[in-house]
Amino acid sequence: MAARAGEERFFADESVLGVGKALTIARRDTIHTGHVLIPEVPLGAKDPEWIPIVASKGLVALGRDGKMRTRPGERELIIEHKLRVIRIGDKRDLNGWDMLVRFVRYWGAIEEEITRRGEGPWFLSLMPDGLHEWQLRP
Secondary structure, X not given: OOOOOOOOOEEEOHHHHHHHHHHHHHOOOEEEOOOXXXXXXXXXXXHHHHHHHHHXXXXXXXXXXXXXXXXXXXXXXXHHHOOEEEEEOOOOOOOHHHHHHHHHHOHHHHHHHHHHHOOOOEEEEEEOOEEEEEOOOO
């Protein structure tokens, strides 16, 4: 299985590129920075560049950067473009394997939250005990 055009639902940003590549191989609906199905977001694209593109495609962004929700400019882009974000969080820096295991462990809960919340903007943190909402605030 691999990502297929027209089935994209999730976008892994460069902060979780290894996880994104693994999910792209395992799932038909996941792409990542630099993927052929999203040429507008090459490797090295900055958050303000990809946020509007990913949001316009209706994709849920997966990442590790928790400061996106408070960083001036980026927070406004998330709100303006109604981006939906799930960031992996922990008190310690997780390696790629630990991040992948957590995403897979909670994938069912992620799907339920996407259905429950619907349109963005929203920002969730995937912690060791599950998903937590973060306010998009200054």
